[in-house]
Amino acid sequence: MEVGGKSLESLKHEDRIRKCSDCGSRNIGYENGELYCKKCGLVLD
Known part of the structure; x- marks a missing residue:
């Protein structure tokens, strides 16, 4: 299944990246090629 050209697995991974694992x-x-x-x-990562 795709949403907006992205697979569901890809969207789940992006959601994990967009939430800080330390403070939530x-x-x-x-910035400078890094997410922070x-x-x-x-x-x-």
């Missing part, structure tokens, strides 16, 4: 915030930024939490500063 969804306020995620992108704007609340606690954790760099996400």
